[in-house]
Amino acid sequence: MDADLDRKSVTDFQQRVYAQTSLIPKGKVVSYGELARALDCGSAQAVGQALRRNPFAPEVPCHRVVSASGDLGGFYGERGGEAAEKKRQLLEEEGVTFASDTQVNSHSFHQFSKGL
């Protein structure tokens, strides 16, 4: 019915990823694994898949999502390209500190509520 027309392109899972990603506070970053955990997914790759070609950019601050190792990961479907440098700059603009040109400082990681 009419409702079927809207969804397409974006699955229920992706909407959850974008929603959680938009919850990341400015000046902080979250790893794909942490995000996946918040979504009760258990797979960071599944989360990365959703962000890979995010149709909600820049509505969704996908640049605040980095790898668990502190690496920038990717941006706009590119890994370690100039896009990564842009991503790094965006984070620095928001107040995120970097341990290296391609690594985020560990204290800049955000943590979702675990419900304790």
Place this chain on the structure above:
DNA sequence: AACCTGACGGACA
């Protein structure tokens, strides 16, 4: 339905 890929993560050599 089956197979392969992917902006990951962790373990191992």
Place this chain on the structure above:
DNA sequence: CTGTCCGCCAGGT
């Protein structure tokens, strides 16, 4: 620290 392998889940072909 670097390179390789396996496991994880979802999506596209």
